[in-house]
Amino acid sequence: MDEHEPNHQDHDLISDAGNEIKGMAREGMNHPSTKPVLTGAAVGAIAAGILPVVTWPIGLVAGAGFMLYKRLRP
Structure with a gap:
């Protein structure tokens, strides 16, 4: 691997998540x-x-967010 090539972990998490969400919306x-x-x-x-103490919408967002994070940063 080239030492100047950025690792996947070096990318911006927010932009990666935005691109992933856009891809999910398209496909x-x-x-x-x-x-x-x-x-x-x-x-x-x-x-x-x-x-x-936790309502279902909070759990829904938290569960989706956690799995999206695990897809972006395994």
Whole structure:
């Protein structure tokens, strides 16, 4: 690997996330990140339904955000 070539971790997380979200919006279910992010959103919403202090929308966003982060930074 070239020492001047940036590693994936060196890229800006916000711009990477924006590009990934745009790709998911364009390609829909055919994009490789769509299914894991939707699964994370569902798991977060269910977990929030079980927990007494967290509402399901917060759990949904947290679950989707976590899975998107794991797709960008494995």
